[in-house]
Amino acid sequence: MSRVTREQDTGTESSVQTMPLAKAITAALRDELAADEKTLLIGEDIGKLGGVFRVTDGLQAQFGEHRVIDSPLAESGIIGTSIGMAMRGYRPVAEIQFDGFVFPAFNQITTQLAKIHNRTDGALTVPVTIRLPYGGHIGSIEHHSESPEALFAHTAGLRVITPSNAHDAYWMTRQAIVSEDPVIIMEPKRRYWLKGEVDTANPAPDAFRAQVLREGSDITIATYGPLVPVALATAEVAQREGRSVEVIDVRSISPLDDETIARSAAKTRRLVVAHEAPTFGGFGAEIAARVTERAYDRLTAPVLRVGGFYMPYPPSGQEDRYLPDIDRMLEAIERSFAYGRTR
Amino acid sequence: MSRVTREQDTGTESSVQTMPLAKAITAALRDELAADEKTLLIGEDIGKLGGVFRVTDGLQAQFGEHRVIDSPLAESGIIGTSIGMAMRGYRPVAEIQFDGFVFPAFNQITTQLAKIHNRTDGALTVPVTIRLPYGGHIGSIEHHSESPEALFAHTAGLRVITPSNAHDAYWMTRQAIVSEDPVIIMEPKRRYWLKGEVDTANPAPDAFRAQVLREGSDITIATYGPLVPVALATAEVAQREGRSVEVIDVRSISPLDDETIARSAAKTRRLVVAHEAPTFGGFGAEIAARVTERAYDRLTAPVLRVGGFYMPYPPSGQEDRYLPDIDRMLEAIERSFAYGRTR
Amino acid sequence: MEPVQLLSPDGTLREDERYSPFLEALDDAGLRDLYRHMALERRFDQEATSLQRQGQLALWVPALGQEAAQVGTIAALKPTDRVFPTYREHAMALYRGISAEELMATFRATKHAGWDPHAYNFHGYSIVLAAQTLHAAGWSMAVKQDERLGLRARDKAADEIVLACLGDGASSQGDVHESMVFASSYELPLLYFIQNNHWAISVPTATQSRHPLVHRADGYGFEGVRVDGNDVLASYAVAAEMAVQIRNGSGPKLIESVTYRIGAHTTADDPTKYRSDDEVQAWAAKDPVTRFRSWLESGDRADQAYFTQVQEEAEELATELRRAVLAMESIDIERVFDTVYAEPHRQVEVEKAWLKDYEAGFAEAGGDK
Amino acid sequence: MEPVQLLSPDGTLREDERYSPFLEALDDAGLRDLYRHMALERRFDQEATSLQRQGQLALWVPALGQEAAQVGTIAALKPTDRVFPTYREHAMALYRGISAEELMATFRATKHAGWDPHAYNFHGYSIVLAAQTLHAAGWSMAVKQDERLGLRARDKAADEIVLACLGDGASSQGDVHESMVFASSYELPLLYFIQNNHWAISVPTATQSRHPLVHRADGYGFEGVRVDGNDVLASYAVAAEMAVQIRNGSGPKLIESVTYRIGAHTTADDPTKYRSDDEVQAWAAKDPVTRFRSWLESGDRADQAYFTQVQEEAEELATELRRAVLAMESIDIERVFDTVYAEPHRQVEVEKAWLKDYEAGFAEAGGDK
């Protein structure tokens, strides 16, 4: 990871630019393609079209069709051939077009990609990066709004990360690509057009750590990806109501930086975890169980979870009632404080 | 579910027989094949061979090759065609040969089987049962010892159950087949030869509820499938050491009978959850998070989890160090009591 | 392999020993009706596109250019034959009588699927590419099993065949292979219908296969035929010929219908990024609707009054589409809760109740949730 | 399609215009060596079976009967060609120099895979059927990319070809299709080698395909050839001929090697449940090793001393196998922790430390954990 983490501010002309999250990823891909000829992109429609979200726009024109490869329409094929290329020293960055279409590749991801380094006792590394746009609130049709992170996190051998802002998106993408391990980078598609400053000379914190985005003293909200801006907005509202909310961007699902979250929970003594995926069996359960164990004596309420309902992602006409929003987070905060009162 | 739950003890000749768990499943399949001509079995090697575990032994001879169907070697095909048959009114019982080979079918299970009833606003039901032998401790090679229940439980639309004894195996299999919903019945393969009494006239409790198998007053262990006998043995040992352990067989992963577990935890004030799957992101996290929420004011220690490590299932030469056993459960019990002391 | 063509772009009808006899089933009214269905779909499609532009639909997937492929094929089947479409078979869906409202639910995102498959022997659109090809194989297995069980009179069961639609892009998916393996192994009454419209979003067919897709059938030992998908008569005749064989127990078959997607992949797509105007113009010149209309006109099989009447019907359909779409409201999330399972499920019930209480709290507080 | 056969079961060598010239590369020593490798594998296999019976192996997967298919094919490749095996290619593995200890790790369950693929250009056994066919395609894409990048001299890169092994059963998996789609789309230097040994555990090949598997290649537009897999010379010549073409840029090809699994599927299997003794006997009569040995003997290409020497070498190999197996111990779980990731991972580290403390507790207490 040296190249990506060692880079330093040169102090000369400004390395800071404001851009949408999607374009930060484009920039990261461009910079990695330029830095290492063994890095290549593969996926459906990523070439001339630049991907359905235009994240790879212009990259095939710049690097050629053998480095930005339009694949046949076959997700298992995309991941399976990426594995084969990685075995021979390449760093394929595979794009899966939408969250709901990752499942045909599930076998290659779970039984192969995740396990090959371990299976071969370390003889083979498979530094494949999988880019997976995920999450809802884009008003789309079925299979275009899902959040399958829990289904990857449970399988050891994969790293699963998700940025929430442009600067992180740039740096976490680069760190994912240079990692020797397979990394699934889950891109919060409803935030693709969220603008932010990207400093290409000052690396974001380690992609595999959480980050406290807002300090507070009464309660902590830990969330990731698309809900981070919601949590920050919730904290604003709560502030007006006299509650000081600490907001943690979890950033990395596997590894999980439970240390940072538990430290915060131990401080505020209350924790709410939020994600778009259904609560039941969701990754929030892992955070809740783990932090409860680590900070048990400090907590004054159970860790509460805010998530999607136990249903297939509903028709988008109903997604506003399905998705966690400020009100749902506030409700959980209130519920948490109710415990404090009655105890 | 009427046929299966309504049946009553006829009071005439004995309906009780002692048999291994595997044979209880055979009997259940035979009885359902006999009861409904629309029920059929499909899978790899389930015909003449009777399946690699001989669970379907003799059924093709009895019911013919069109009701006990040897399929091509293609798991997505097995589940995908089962869905198609179910759409037309059949009740396919699909066998997946081993836990590790369910992943090629993951797309059909997750994006199709689980969602079709919901997608069609109830117009189509897909009463497919998937039989999935799972878990370790059989001294086998890679991919033959996994526990992927958490990967199914998170997807709404599937029911996931797992019996731990012969009587349950018989009845839960029959209930799975007659359910109008898709059911994944996870069969604890290391317990296939565990004998027990099966009463074919007195139904086991509802397949979708948990069951208290042993009452106790100091702490509860909730587990399922292969670890149930381990938990019962642990309770015996603990008893000698003066700890009264309540043991719950969770039985149903989705739906989860959190009521029964939380009631017990509220009574004993301590809960340990155990499964073979890796702890990280495992289903134990859901039980822990949910029960903590429900019984928060009663608990005197965090819910502790005993599970596999975050690694691919290791070579079986090391499985004894990987798998939760009596000692690991005892250790968790001690850890739980340590909390009680320090608080 | 040259695609089977009966009506050439310049309007001449060729004789073909194998296929022409199948056109005899169509009298002038039948021929006109093919046109009518194509014209209706075209108008419907235009209206849907404009509704999407006006923000009334989440998405639209135009079928422009593929009307002949779809209408010819579905017209050759019986209403009892079971169809498993992709998401672009609007002409087929309308042919089967699916209403504008039912068809648009998916695209207005008010429901995942808008109709009961059993009511039309026509399944809901399938978004995960190729998954439906396995359902079609399973359905076909069940057709054969019904027959064995005597659940339908033997010839009644033997009568039903199944159509599995897929695109050139989807043909690369593993599920298509597994479907064909099952179909050939169990000799299923299944017709694969690949609409090779030259593009899978931005990816040309050559990326899926340098070799004509029709040859995929060779791998499994069943027949495949390439047909000019812009020729409604060839589309009809080839499907009709195959349907007879399949009904007679031939086992599976495959049609590669060579056609062209004139519009964008979906309303979210920008085809100028990946294909030339020349290419689109060249195909527009082979337009299936005008080709067939000219032939009808030239042969006096339809008069001006007929075309006017069809045009009026098309306008009515467009009006009805617009009315239906504007009136359509999303099903409630309560209904979504109720259909996750067919039988009661504890977590679903608890969450549904929670949401009710939660939203009621806002109502009490005068909020709008 | 009749399988290519050069050496008939009765011991006559046929001339074949296309394939016989490829035998010229083999002098008598080369021919004898084919025999030697077959004989070594056979003895190795017997010993492994008996080790399994004695409880020293978790499982064994006999390759008896498939020696010619495997040895002929691998001998036709260069050592630098990359092989992606299934789990039954013991003759190939031994041919490449993989040691008894390395080979048996999987089967003694002491390690998942026992050797470094880079050391032998031979990948670990693949248990999830067909997954490796996609890795082979990806590897082949990388071979072509190396060449484009000039990372190897052009002819050096063009020199490497890839062998993807699979069974008749595995051929039904979707991954095989996707692999062939990629291979044909990108014109990869990839040879598919299907050992059709007539059974996938208890399921006969006909259930996977009523049509000879060799035709699967037709679907993608590349060449497929059926070969008598019990004829080591035909196996060699066909693979050699194809290798030349692939090296010259032909793109992918497929061999269906028709052979028979004489033993059980694995030591856990009971083949009497699904196949007749007659069938097994009929195939035993076509034994590839005795067929070739008779021919070597009859043509004076090898004398008795040679066979005795091979037999001795085989006994030594068996002894070494037994020794190695009995001495092999499982890697420690610590090592498993260390290889889950290539870079540090918090949860893995925490759990590894926890286990250490936990087990240390037993040691202190005088327990045995």
Ligand SMILES: Cc1ncc(C[n+]2csc(CCOP(=O)(O)OP(=O)(O)O)c2C)c(N)n1
């Ligand atoms: C499994 C899967 N992967 C990706 C997609 C995204 N996607 C939707 S349509 C499409 C192209 C399909 O092309 P084709 O099969 O030729 O059908 P056409 O759209 O041309 O009718 C893609 C990639 C999907 N729906 N499902």
Ligand SMILES: Cc1ncc(C[n+]2csc(CCOP(=O)(O)OP(=O)(O)O)c2C)c(N)n1
């Ligand atoms: C995906 C997957 N499904 C099922 C299995 C279980 N299984 C192991 S070998 C085998 C039969 C394979 O037959 P074939 O491909 O003909 O190879 P052969 O064993 O005859 O060499 C089966 C079903 C598996 N290993 N992987």
Ligand SMILES: [Mg+2]
């Ligand atoms: Mg297309």
Ligand SMILES: [Mg+2]
């Ligand atoms: Mg075989």
